[in-house]
Amino acid sequence: MKTDELITALSVNVEPVNRRLVNRSLGIALATGIAVAIGMTLVALGLRVDLATPRAVIFLFLKLVFAIGTVGAAAVYLARLARPGGEQRISPGLAALPFVAILLLAAVSLGQAPSSHWDMMVMGDQWLECLISIPIIAIVPFAVVIWAVRQAAPTNLVRAGAFSGLVAGGMSAMGYALHCTDDSLPFVALWYGGTIVLCTLAGAMLGPRLLRW
Amino acid sequence: MLASQDGDAAAHRVLLERLSRHLRAYYKGKLARIGRGPTEAEDLVQEAVLAIHIQRHTYDPNEPFTPWVHAIARYKLIDFLRRNRASVADVPIDEANEVTANDDHLNAESSFDLRRLLKLLPKKMQCAIVAVKLDGLSVAEAARRCRTSESGVKVNIHRGLKALAALIAQRAQT
Numbered sequence: 001m002k003t004d005e006l007i008t009a010l011s012v013n014v015e016p017v018n019r020r021l022v023n024r025s026l027g028i029a030l031a032t033g034i035a036v037a038i039g040m041t042l043v044a045l046g047l048r049v050d051l052a053t054p055r056a057v058i059f060l061f062l063k064l065v066f067a068i069g070t071v072g073a074a075a076v077y078l079a080r081l082a083r084p085g086g087e088q089r090i091s092p093g094l095a096a097l098p099f100v101a102i103l104l105l106a107a108v109s110l111g112q113a114p115s116s117h118w119d120m121m122v123m124g125d126q127w128l129e130c131l132i133s134i135p136i137i138a139i140v141p142f143a144v145v146i147w148a149v150r151q152a153a154p155t156n157l158v159r160a161g162a163f164s165g166l167v168a169g170g171m172s173a174m175g176y177a178l179h180c181t182d183d184s185l186p187f188v189a190l191w192y193g194g195t196i197v198l199c200t201l202a203g204a205m206l207g208p209r210l211l212r213w
Numbered sequence: 214m215l216a217s218q219d220g221d222a223a224a225h226r227v228l229l230e231r232l233s234r235h236l237r238a239y240y241k242g243k244l245a246r247i248g249r250g251p252t253e254a255e256d257l258v259q260e261a262v263l264a265i266h267i268q269r270h271t272y273d274p275n276e277p278f279t280p281w282v283h284a285i286a287r288y289k290l291i292d293f294l295r296r297n298r299a300s301v302a303d304v305p306i307d308e309a310n311e312v313t314a315n316d317d318h319l320n321a322e323s324s325f326d327l328r329r330l331l332k333l334l335p336k337k338m339q340c341a342i343v344a345v346k347l348d349g350l351s352v353a354e355a356a357r358r359c360r361t362s363e364s365g366v367k368v369n370i371h372r373g374l375k376a377l378a379a380l381i382a383q384r385a386q387t
Contacts, residue, residue, distance in 0.1 A: 001325045003237075006259050007229045009327070009346040010266045015367055016220030017270035083271045085284030153268040155288040212292075213264075213378075 022152040026079055029148035030071070033141030033168060037175030040137050045179040055183060063177035063188055069098035070196060071170035078145075078163040082152035087159050095166065099193055106189035124182030127191050133179075134172045134195035135202070142168035142203065146210050153213055161207015162200050169199030214278055218269055229262055232282060236261050239286055253293075255323040256381075261289045263378050267371070292382065330380050338373030341366045 080086035154160035216224035240254040344355035
């Protein structure tokens with residue numbers, strides 16, 4: 001076939017395209033993912049029972065700020081990474097900011113506490129539940145985010161996959177925070193941060209397979 | 214590019230023609246370095262032109278245009294190289310020579326046969342693409358011929374072209 005013939009065929013009845021489609025799909029994916037993560041947490045695990053105490057409210061708020069910050073920063077980058085060449089114009093350092101912040105806060109709070117408390121502060125009561133729940137809750141949000149990115153055309157599939165995983169992990173943490181009763185900054189930094197990083201790595205590994213076009 | 218995003222067929226045609234010339238130079242240069250013929254370069258030009266058409270909604274007007282095109286061209290080149298590394302190793306050397314000899318002969322035509330590839334698509338997509346893209350019917354006329362709605366025709370064209378791009382990629386592998 002001659003290239004001219006292909007161009008002629010493609011130029012017949014050209015449909016106008018929606019330039020906002022990429023961002024709109026990502027927006028839909030974010031909303032759906034967050035709703036699913038919160039829904040799954042509430043149905044499978046239940047809301048934390050001690051929400052009446054001010055300490056619980058403060059820590060819930062802190063966890064949510066961390067999770068929302070992660071999702072927000074990662075989503076901004078993902079919106080660029082989803083488009084061809086998007087990886088050339090970004091320095092994804094900003095996405096690490098929530099992690100740096102929580103690690104600093106964790107270090108400060110460990111520094112202020114006597115070392116005999118450290119074990120409890122880091123491991124909490126439910127570290128295993130957290131380690132398992134966040135990746136599991138992240139599966140459906142991850143699928144939805146991947147669907148959205150597939151509406152576009154990422155040219156760096158590893159990085160687009162990693163940021164999809166990061167966004168999904170953050171959304172999952174948002175949901176899980178509603179259930180989790182371990183209120184210490186080192187716990188949040190290690191187990192929330194760690195599982196979200198795990199989701200990011202899984203996304204980076206799956207990206208080239210799921211996002212090819 | 215902006216006009217083509219808005220559905221200006223003439224502008225779209227001019228854009229694709231101009232880009233195809235750049236792409237041809239780009240791919241010929243790259244492929245000559247690894248000893249591939251002009252047919253493979255033309256295959257890639259068509260893959261990239263098709264990709265630019267299908268993905269034209271992903272161009273953000275606030276960003277420069279050249280990096281967007283270059284990223285697509287490069288992505289398709291890397292994809293091509295990855296697909297072919299394995300398959301070239303499978304081809305006996307004599308046969309490989311024969312293929313390259315043929316390539317020179319064919320000159321600037323690609324190895325794809327659009328009509329033949331179209332037959333591999335689901336009937337609905339086939340009908341929509343043939344009616345609108347090859348026979349030049351309007352979307353409304355195509356909807357009547359394919360017995361579906363106008364939006365159905367549009368969806369089938371879009372999905373069909375994507376499926377076609379995937380078929381071309383698969384075919385180029387063997």
